[in-house]
Amino acid sequence: xxxxxxxxxxxxxxxxxxxxxxxxxxxxxxxxxxxxxxxxxxxxxxxxxxxxxxxxxxxxxxxxxxxxxxxxxxxxxxxxxxxxxxxxxxxxxxxxxxxxxxxxxxxxxxxxxxxxxxxxxxxxxxxxxxxxxxxxxxxxxxxxxxxxxxxxxxxxxxxxxxxxxxxxxxxxxxxxxxxxxxxxxxxxxxxxxxxxxxxxxxxxxxxxxxxxxxxxxxxxxxxxxxxxxxxxxxxxxxxxxx
Amino acid sequence: xxxxxxxxxxxxxxxxxxxxxxxxxxxxxxxxxxxxxxxxxxxxxxxxxxxxxxxxxxxxxxxxxxxxxxxxxxxxxxxxxxxxxxxxxxxxxxxxxxxxxxxxxxxxxxxxxxxxxxxxxxxxxxxxxxxxxxxxxxxxxxxxxxxxxxxxxxxxxxxxxxxxxxxxxxxxxxxxxxxxxxxxxxxxxxxxxxxxxxxxxxxxxxxxxxxxxxxxxxxxxxxxxxxxxxxxxxxxxxxxxx
DNA sequence: ACTTGTTAGATTGTCGACAATCTGCTTGAT
DNA sequence: ATCAAGCAGATTGTCGACAATCTAACAAGT
Numbered sequence: 001x002x003x004x005x006x007x008x009x010x011x012x013x014x015x016x017x018x019x020x021x022x023x024x025x026x027x028x029x030x031x032x033x034x035x036x037x038x039x040x041x042x043x044x045x046x047x048x049x050x051x052x053x054x055x056x057x058x059x060x061x062x063x064x065x066x067x068x069x070x071x072x073x074x075x076x077x078x079x080x081x082x083x084x085x086x087x088x089x090x091x092x093x094x095x096x097x098x099x100x101x102x103x104x105x106x107x108x109x110x111x112x113x114x115x116x117x118x119x120x121x122x123x124x125x126x127x128x129x130x131x132x133x134x135x136x137x138x139x140x141x142x143x144x145x146x147x148x149x150x151x152x153x154x155x156x157x158x159x160x161x162x163x164x165x166x167x168x169x170x171x172x173x174x175x176x177x178x179x180x181x182x183x184x185x186x187x188x189x190x191x192x193x194x195x196x197x198x199x200x201x202x203x204x205x206x207x208x209x210x211x212x213x214x215x216x217x218x219x220x221x222x223x224x225x226x227x228x229x230x231x232x233x234x235x236x237x238x239x240x241x242x
Numbered sequence: 243x244x245x246x247x248x249x250x251x252x253x254x255x256x257x258x259x260x261x262x263x264x265x266x267x268x269x270x271x272x273x274x275x276x277x278x279x280x281x282x283x284x285x286x287x288x289x290x291x292x293x294x295x296x297x298x299x300x301x302x303x304x305x306x307x308x309x310x311x312x313x314x315x316x317x318x319x320x321x322x323x324x325x326x327x328x329x330x331x332x333x334x335x336x337x338x339x340x341x342x343x344x345x346x347x348x349x350x351x352x353x354x355x356x357x358x359x360x361x362x363x364x365x366x367x368x369x370x371x372x373x374x375x376x377x378x379x380x381x382x383x384x385x386x387x388x389x390x391x392x393x394x395x396x397x398x399x400x401x402x403x404x405x406x407x408x409x410x411x412x413x414x415x416x417x418x419x420x421x422x423x424x425x426x427x428x429x430x431x432x433x434x435x436x437x438x439x440x441x442x443x444x445x446x447x448x449x450x451x452x453x454x455x456x457x458x459x460x461x462x463x464x465x466x467x468x469x470x471x472x473x474x475x476x477x478x479x480x481x482x483x484x
Numbered sequence: 485a486c487t488t489g490t491t492a493g494a495t496t497g498t499c500g501a502c503a504a505t506c507t508g509c510t511t512g513a514t
Numbered sequence: 515a516t517c518a519a520g521c522a523g524a525t526t527g528t529c530g531a532c533a534a535t536c537t538a539a540c541a542a543g544t
Contacts, residue, residue, distance in 0.1 A: 011312050013497065049499045050526090051293065058304075059304050073526075083394070090398065152328040282494090296497090313496055314535095314537095
């Protein structure tokens with residue numbers, strides 16, 4: 001018999017597809033932070049009943065990009081400057097760890113994949129597709145976490161990456177300027193291919209740091225402008241879990 | 243008006259209560275790894291319809307202690323030695339980070355809470371209540387993550403703690419010996435109260451390390467004994483997310 | 485003996501309807 | 515005018531029934 005091994009076939013449940021649609025809508029900023037998700041309306045738009053929609057929403061709540069208040073509704077999470085700062089500082093720690101784990105596992109396939117993703121970022125940049133640029137940059141950044149061969153680290157990173165994508169998309173959408181044209185990942189990729197692990201770790205911190213500082217400044221400016229009063233019934237605090 | 247601030251009232255949805263019940267059943271080992279959860283049977287036992295039960299199960303899937311395969315069922319996650327090892331190594335990194343963040347925030351209330359949780363562990367040990375001992379030990383350990391004032395870190399820790407509790411409960415249930423009587427947390431607490439942060443971080447690694455080594459040895463012995471053939475239809479691989 | 489097609493039973497996925505709860509407005513008393 | 519009570523509408527939570535899919539046993543053909 002042939003030694004061909006097939007990949008498992010795709011999920012074909014409505015729930016799974018709904019999750020993909022909703023996640024994309026949130027991460028690209030089509031659904032704004034704090035916005036309420038009306039179940040009936042969304043279910044009708046998607047031509048689906050509320051059952052699979054609600055199950056999908058529960059998944060995204062646990063994924064950390066939605067928040068739910070019983071009998072009040074499910075909302076896109078609010079983005080505070082502190083959230084961004086918290087995510088940023090944890091991200092630094094995880095990156096350092098991921099580089100350490102990945103370092104001895106780097107091989108030809110790793111470098112090829114690194115280049116492939118790097119190219120994807122540059123392509124999206126040329127196309128002026130900001131949304132895709134953000135997504136591809138995070139994919140490039142996520143490679144060290146995928147390669148580290150630590151399932152728990154990878155899960156943690158993916159949860160974090162979801163929020164990062166949302167934050168950055170929000171930021172990009174706010175400032176009208178076009179995308180930065182120069183390639184800010186060049187050094188990052190080069191160091192990951194090199195032989196100085198400490199240098200790579202150090203750069204990962206600082207490189208990410210630059211983007212984040214800008215993002216933080218934006219978030220802080222939003223908050224100093226006072227709480228938004230346009231959307232009524234916003235949850236100011238999420239109820240604690242038992 | 244009084245300056246009393248009330249805690250948010252408890253969630254009163256069936257879904258939330260089901261989550262608590264299911265989580266406890268899994269973390270205490272009443273539901274074994276790999277075991278399938280029959281929706282109809284559980285729903286009847288709890289006197290609830292399948293809708294809130296299924297939503298609760300989706301949450302636990304995202305929490306990482308259940309795994310779902312479309313049209314096949316939802317199962318308690320399988321525990322492999324590598325999973326434990328992965329969780330262990332990430333836990334070391336998170337602990338080090340948490341101690342760093344918490345260090346300058348330590349105050350009277352922190353030390354009091356530290357003692358309170360430490361006492362709770364000792365009490366459970368005296369009562370020979372192994373399940374509670376594990377839970378309290380993790381609570382003691384979680385204090386540095388709660389105190390660190392980083393919401394993303396806290397979330398990450400809580401997800402990790404769920405699995406750790408499951409692993410340890412499984413281990414305890416397997417070996418017939420009674421609980422270790424001596425107080426293994428004494429040094430940990432003392433160092434957290436002291437003034438040498440590096441020493442506290444170092445101890446956190448090694449202290450946890452001991453428990454884990456034992457746990458790992460157990461998990462490896464299970465796997466070398468060959469795959470279990472008693473439960474049919476076990477998922478050997480979970481389908482990837484798109 | 486081995487494979488293939490079929491069928492019955494069980495289980496998961498989805499739907500539409502009903503119950504519980506919240507929100508905002510109206511009403512009416514002071 | 516102010517405020518509380520209560521009502522109407524909208525939205526979420528839950529239920530029971532149906533559809534889609536899987537599993538295992540059985541029959542039939544090679």
